[in-house]
Amino acid sequence: MNLKQKIALVVLVVACAASLGAGWMAQHSYAEQSREFISVPPSAQFWLGTDELGRDRFARLLYGTRVSLLLAPAAALLSTLIAGLIGGAAGYLGGRWERTVTAGVDLFLSLPWLFLLLAVRALLPLNTSPVTSVMITFLLLGCLGWAAPARIIRAGTRTLVNSDYLVQAAASGVSRWRLFWRHLLPNLRPILLAQFWISVPLFVLSEANLGLLGLGVSEPLPSWGAMLRELENYSAVLQNPWMLAPAVLLVIVVSCLQLLLRTEESVAC
Amino acid sequence: MLARLGLVLVVGGAVAAGAANELRFCLRTDPKTFNPLLVEDESSTTVRFLTGGVLIRLNRYTQELEGELATKWKVTENGRRIDFELRRGVRFSDGTPFSCQDVAYTIRQLMDPVLHSPVGDPLRSAAGEVETTCASPSAASVRFPGPVADLAAQFDQVAVVSAASPRKESAVLGPFEVGEYKPGEYVLLRRNPNYWKRDANGHALPYLDSIRLEIQQNRELELLRFRRGELDIINKLDPDMYDRLSSEMPHAVLDAGPSLDWETVFFNQVDSAPLPEYKRSWFRSTDFRRAISEAIRRDDIVRIVYHGHARAAAGPVSAANHFWLNTAVKPGSGSEAAAMALLQHAGFRRSGGALLDSAGNKVEFSMITNAGNKLHERMLALIQQDLARLGIQLNVVVLDFPSLIERISRSYNYEAVLMAWVNIDLDPSAQMNIWVSSAANHQWNPNEKTPETAWEAEIDKWMQAQNASQDPNKRKAYFDKVQQIVADQVPMVFLVNPNALSAVSPNVKNVTPAVLSPQVFWNADRLQIGGTLVSQR
Numbered sequence: 001m002n003l004k005q006k007i008a009l010v011v012l013v014v015a016c017a018a019s020l021g022a023g024w025m026a027q028h029s030y031a032e033q034s035r036e037f038i039s040v041p042p043s044a045q046f047w048l049g050t051d052e053l054g055r056d057r058f059a060r061l062l063y064g065t066r067v068s069l070l071l072a073p074a075a076a077l078l079s080t081l082i083a084g085l086i087g088g089a090a091g092y093l094g095g096r097w098e099r100t101v102t103a104g105v106d107l108f109l110s111l112p113w114l115f116l117l118l119a120v121r122a123l124l125p126l127n128t129s130p131v132t133s134v135m136i137t138f139l140l141l142g143c144l145g146w147a148a149p150a151r152i153i154r155a156g157t158r159t160l161v162n163s164d165y166l167v168q169a170a171a172s173g174v175s176r177w178r179l180f181w182r183h184l185l186p187n188l189r190p191i192l193l194a195q196f197w198i199s200v201p202l203f204v205l206s207e208a209n210l211g212l213l214g215l216g217v218s219e220p221l222p223s224w225g226a227m228l229r230e231l232e233n234y235s236a237v238l239q240n241p242w243m244l245a246p247a248v249l250l251v252i253v254v255s256c257l258q259l260l261l262r263t264e265e266s267v268a269c
Numbered sequence: 270m271l272a273r274l275g276l277v278l279v280v281g282g283a284v285a286a287g288a289a290n291e292l293r294f295c296l297r298t299d300p301k302t303f304n305p306l307l308v309e310d311e312s313s314t315t316v317r318f319l320t321g322g323v324l325i326r327l328n329r330y331t332q333e334l335e336g337e338l339a340t341k342w343k344v345t346e347n348g349r350r351i352d353f354e355l356r357r358g359v360r361f362s363d364g365t366p367f368s369c370q371d372v373a374y375t376i377r378q379l380m381d382p383v384l385h386s387p388v389g390d391p392l393r394s395a396a397g398e399v400e401t402t403c404a405s406p407s408a409a410s411v412r413f414p415g416p417v418a419d420l421a422a423q424f425d426q427v428a429v430v431s432a433a434s435p436r437k438e439s440a441v442l443g444p445f446e447v448g449e450y451k452p453g454e455y456v457l458l459r460r461n462p463n464y465w466k467r468d469a470n471g472h473a474l475p476y477l478d479s480i481r482l483e484i485q486q487n488r489e490l491e492l493l494r495f496r497r498g499e500l501d502i503i504n505k506l507d508p509d510m511y512d513r514l515s516s517e518m519p520h521a522v523l524d525a526g527p528s529l530d531w532e533t534v535f536f537n538q539v540d541s542a543p544l545p546e547y548k549r550s551w552f553r554s555t556d557f558r559r560a561i562s563e564a565i566r567r568d569d570i571v572r573i574v575y576h577g578h579a580r581a582a583a584g585p586v587s588a589a590n591h592f593w594l595n596t597a598v599k600p601g602s603g604s605e606a607a608a609m610a611l612l613q614h615a616g617f618r619r620s621g622g623a624l625l626d627s628a629g630n631k632v633e634f635s636m637i638t639n640a641g642n643k644l645h646e647r648m649l650a651l652i653q654q655d656l657a658r659l660g661i662q663l664n665v666v667v668l669d670f671p672s673l674i675e676r677i678s679r680s681y682n683y684e685a686v687l688m689a690w691v692n693i694d695l696d697p698s699a700q701m702n703i704w705v706s707s708a709a710n711h712q713w714n715p716n717e718k719t720p721e722t723a724w725e726a727e728i729d730k731w732m733q734a735q736n737a738s739q740d741p742n743k744r745k746a747y748f749d750k751v752q753q754i755v756a757d758q759v760p761m762v763f764l765v766n767p768n769a770l771s772a773v774s775p776n777v778k779n780v781t782p783a784v785l786s787p788q789v790f791w792n793a794d795r796l797q798i799g800g801t802l803v804s805q806r
Contacts, residue, residue, distance in 0.1 A: 033654050035569050053573060053650050118669055126635035126666050126684065219650045219665040235513045 008256035015253055019065035026059035031220035041240065048242050051230065055220075061245055064222035068204050069253070071138040076199035078142030080149060084192050087150035091157025092180060101154065108147040116144075117210065130221035134207075137216050141203045149195040156191040160184055197261050201254045204228075224250055290478040290798050292777065294502035294790070295485040295494075299452055304438045305428035306378050306386040312482075319458055319480060319793055321428025322442020322465075324353055324372070325421055329783035329791035332591060332695060334421055338367065338429060338442060338465075348416035348739045351424075355407040360463040361431050361440035369403035374432035376401045376411055391423050391699075418698035418736045444475040444794035456482040466794060475794035476779075495521075495772055501798070503772040504789050507644065508578045511770045520775050523789070525782040527580040527766040529587045529692040532570075532648065534561070534636065534685060534762040538714040540721075542681040547630045552684070556615035558759040563611060564655050566603035570765055574647045578770055582763035584752045585703075589766070589784040590695050593745065595752040600763070605658050612659065624660035633662040637676065638687040640667040645687055648764065652687075677712065687764075688712075693786050697735055697748040704732050704751060713760050724758045 001009070018025060027045070028034070034046075034054040042049045048057035090101030120140065128136070160166060161184070169183055170176075208225030210216040217223040227246040230236075237243050300313040305321045308314050324339040336342065339353040359367040379389035380399045392399070395415025402410045417423060434440035439447065441461060448459035458480040466474045483500070485491050492510055494500045496517065506514070506522070515522045536552035537544060544552075551557045567581035581600040586593045609619075616627035624632040636652070638645040646667060653663045668676070676683040692699070702710045706717040706725045720726035728751055735747035755761070769784045778797040782788055790796065 031654070033651070035573060038573055053647060118672065126637065126682075127633065127664050128666075129664065218667075219646070219653060233509065233513075235516075 005259050008259040011252060012256045012260070015065060015249070016069060019062050019069055022059065022062035022066060026056060026062055028056035028059045030055065030059045030063040030222050032056065032059075039236075039240065042242055048245050049240065057227075057242065057245065060222035060227060061249065064224050064227055064246065065249065067134060067217065067221065068207070068224040071134060072200050072203045072207070073196075075138040075142035075145070075203045076196050078139070079145035079199055079203075080192055080196045082143070082146035083149035083153050083195060084188070086146065087153030088157050088184075088188065090150075091154040092161055092184065094158070094161065098154065098158070101150070105147050105150050105154075113144060128218075130218045134217045134221060134223065137207055137210060138203065141206055141210075145199060145203065145206075149199070152195065153188065153191055156188060157184065160187055193261055197254075197257050200257065201250060204250060290476075291481055292477050292479075292502065292790075292793075292796060292798060293481045293483065293500050294504065295491045295500060296456070296482045297484075297486055299484055300450075300456060303447055303450075305430060305441075306375070306384065306388050306438070309387045312484075315482065315787060316447065316456060316458070317428055318443075318787055319445045319790070320441045320443040320447060320461075322359075322367075323425060323428055324355075325424040327422060327425045327695075327785070329785040329788070330781050332785070334425075339424075342421055344420050344739065346412070347737075348418065348420050349414075350410065350412045351420050353409045353411075355409060356465065357407050359442065359465045361434055361436075361442055362446040362461040362463055363431075363434055363436050363440040364463060365431050365434040365440055367429070367431075367442060368406040369409040370406075370432045371429050372409040372411075373401040373403060375427065375429045378430065379427065388426050391426075392417055416737060416739070418701075419696040422696060445477075445480055448479065453484055455484060458482065464794070468795070476797045477793070480793065495774070498774070501774040501777050502789050504787055506770040506772055508575045508767075508770065509643070511578060511772075512576050514772055518772075521772050523771045523773055523780070523782040524578055525769040525771070525784045525788055527587050527589045528769040528784045529589055529695070530767055531582055531585070531587070531690045531692065532579075532645075532687070532764040532767065533582075533690060534565075534652070534687050534764065535713045535760065536685045537677075537681060537683055538760075539681040540714070542683075544684065547626060547628060548634060548684065551626065551632070551634075554615050555758055556611045557617075558762065560608040560611035560615070560659070561656070562601040562759050562762045563604055564608035564659055565601060565652055565762065565764065566655055567600050567764055568603060569651055569655075570648055573651065574644055575765065575767060578768040579765040580768070582766045584755050584763055585700060585761075586697075586748075586752060587692075587766040587784075589769075592741075593695065593697055593748060595749040597749075598752050598756040603655075608659055619660050622660055623662070631662070632660065633664065634684040635664040635666050636685040636687055637666045637668050637673055637683050639670045639673050642689075645689070649687055678709075678715075695785070697732075697744070697751070701732055701736060704728050704755075722758075724754050725760075728754050 032055060034050060034056075036054070037046065037050050038054045039052050040046060040050050046056050046058065048061060051057055051060065086101055090098045117140065124136065166179065166183055169179055174183075204224050205228070207216050207223060208228050217226050224246050228250070230243055231247060296312040296315060298310065298312050300316050301310045302308060302313050303316060305317045308317045323337050325342060326335050326337045327333075328335050338356050338359060340356050341354040343352045344350070345352070353372065355367070355369060355372070361367060376399055378384055379386050379392065392413065394413050394417045397414025399414065400412045404410065429442055430438045431440045442465075444461055444464050444466070445458035446461050447456065449457040460475055460478050464474060468474055485494070488510065491500065491503060492514065495503055496514070511522055511524070536558060538549070538552050542549070571577060571579045571581055580588055583598045583600040584595065586595065588594060612624065617624055617632065619625075626632060636649060638649055649665045653665055656663045673686070677686055702708045703712070705711065706714075706720040706729050709715050711717065714721065717725070720729055731747045731750045735744040735751070738744050738747070769782070769788045771782055771789045773780050773782075773789055776798055778799070779792065779795045780789060781792060783791055785791070
């Protein structure tokens with residue numbers, strides 16, 4: 001691990017610790033509306049100013065980080081696992097299995113997911129708590145986000161299966177099970193990790209977009225996605241650049257994750 | 270390549286600049302029809318307003334009826350008959366003379382069941398034929414089978430079409446005629462050379478040569494184009510856009526004051542709704558509804574959500590509606606103590622941080638609104654905190670609009686809803702479809718076979734009475750009673766009346782913004798580009 005990666009690790013640990021200690025660090029509740037302090041700039045009382053309802057941006061950023069840093073990776077893990085299972089099996093087994101899975105993935109990607117999501121929202125009970133609502137959202141993202149990574153994992157698996165060392169191992173009588181666990185899976189790890197880390201920011205942004213459909217994190221619970229939606233008002237952003245804090249934090253966290261990913265890749269190789 | 274590019278840029282510049290004496294603004298969608306009798310959507314209504322000639326026009330600024338193609342009119346037989354004296358020497362845009370026969374033809378078309386004109390709906394007062402008689406080419410009498418409430422005002426929406434012109438409904442009597450239409454791009458309205466009206470100095474109206482209506486759905490792009498000077502008017506702005514624009518172009522924004530529109534909350538009181546019985550009993554409790562109304566701090570909604578561009582609403586009549594407003598009705602106080610007293614009277618009590626009903630059920634309910642509406646989302650967040658002070662847990666749910674309509678109109682699977690109501694009519698008869706208990710839009714409990722409560726029966730009685738009477742003062746007295754009952758029983762919690770906000774380029778002259786639609790261009794025939802008349806006609 002080089003210096004950059006050590007710094008990245010420290011930054012991530014600090015971000016995680018700050019989000020977990022939000023109750024202790026923030027002076028205000030994320031839901032508290034200080035209606036006399038609407039959209040005020042940073043001050044000793046409100047470190048990142050307040051939003052348009054007078055809520056402390058700093059508190060919302062910390063709690064939003066907790067929601068997004070916990071649930072987006074969980075959803076990314078779920079989708080990567082499903083993708084690894086389906087794409088890996090298709091690439092490894094080949095033949096009609098591969099053709100079936102490829103066709104299935106194409107079909108899955110062509111489905112109008114917008115309408116499915118709307119139907120899902122219509123089926124949910126209205127008195128769902130904000131916490132349940134956010135968990136359902138990320139569960140949905142995890143369950144629906146596997147198809148594109150599955151394609152890449154299938155192609156990667158296929159390449160590995162046809163590689164000389166795997167052909168030689170198979171020819172020397174190594175069992176299929178051992179071939180998969182001992183030789184194939186460790187070499188697929190960089191692809192799986194890459195898909196995982198790519199999915200994390202994607203799911204954070206997807207959660208923000210789902211808010212427009214009535215899915216996603218409901219009031220008053222904050223999330224990065226919900227805070228990023230405020231950036232639509234670009235003139236307000238120009239006047240209040242501290243509104244960019246969630247976007248900056250997202251970039252920093254994803255960059256740190258990418259730096260650490262390189263460590264993982266080098267370990268895997 | 271460079272030369273070609275240069276040519277394209279020059280041509281583009283010429284298109285963007287438009288004609289010198291041309292007004293430019295946006296329609297959200299393509300007009301669905303150019304037939305003035307079939308108009309339903311907003312874009313077609315705009316085109317009809319600018320092109321159609323009417324017998325009587327409601328002055329959007331003074332809120333008084335004024336003669337247009339009719340110089341005089343008289344309503345008789347208790348609202349069954351109206352006699353018009355028609356303006357002489359008027360011609361359609363293609364030169365065809367205007368006469369009583371055109372009025373008769375328009376009424377026939379309007380009432381034709383095959384055509385099923387939505388414009389004619391308010392005139393269908395009872396079963397039977399509508400008779401139009403022409404005593405002379407300039408005298409028309411229209412007799413309806415039953416009384417029509419506010420009969421004269423209904424003709425503000427009826428554009429007269431020609432009985433004799435080969436161009437049919439394309440021949441118009443309004444200040445402009447449709448010159449060109451490119452679907453998805455624009456509608457170009459050209460000056461009607463035969464328009465009858467002149468200004469005080471004898472100049473032929475309209476002053477403008479043309480109006481270009483650009484089809485533009487994206488409101489951000491519309492704002493951007495206005496700032497660039499590519500558009501002259503934005504007829505309706507939301508408060509955020511208004512504030513953004515006012516910081517850059519303070520002389521371009523107009524706030525005409527509270528509009529007729531409402532923002533309201535109502536609770537599901539439908540008998541067959543899939544609700545637990547204890548929740549239904551909350552929603553049917555007058556004290557509970559009044560407590561919610563008292564607890565909501567409307568002043569905060571006005572200040573925080575609308576940045577001051579709204580007024581706290583007390584009832585179904587906006588302060589903009591000068592004649593019909595019952596000034597005795599006041600909005601909820603926003604007082605936590607007053608709300609708590611009402612709840613205690615209804616058997617609710619605080620336990621810890623939560624509010625419990627008399628059976629010990631925790632008071633928690635959901636409130637739905639349409640997704641993508643930032644104003645509604647902010648309002649709900651404020652209401653959520655206002656109610657939390659009483660110990661009520663409000664779950665905020667945003668739904669796509671079709672799902673919301675499905676829930677409040679068909680499945681009744683909801684608890685409370687926050688909705689905007691667009692009101693374009695000053696007259697209370699336009700609200701019959703909301704207040705009469707048998708109406709489909711009696712939203713908290715639609716289509717009641719008989720009134721389910723004494724106060725709904727009372728509202729029915731006074732609404733029918735005002736609708737049947739032709740005496741404005743009696744009608745006002747009856748509708749005042751309706752407003753008082755609504756204030757006492759709170760079937761709907763009225764939150765605010767948003768202001769009518771617009772943007773007009775300083776280059777456009779004679780603008781007199783009004784709260785009634787169309788706010789900025791209601792006097793389009795007198796609008797001018799620049800300071801002087803471009804051509805003397």
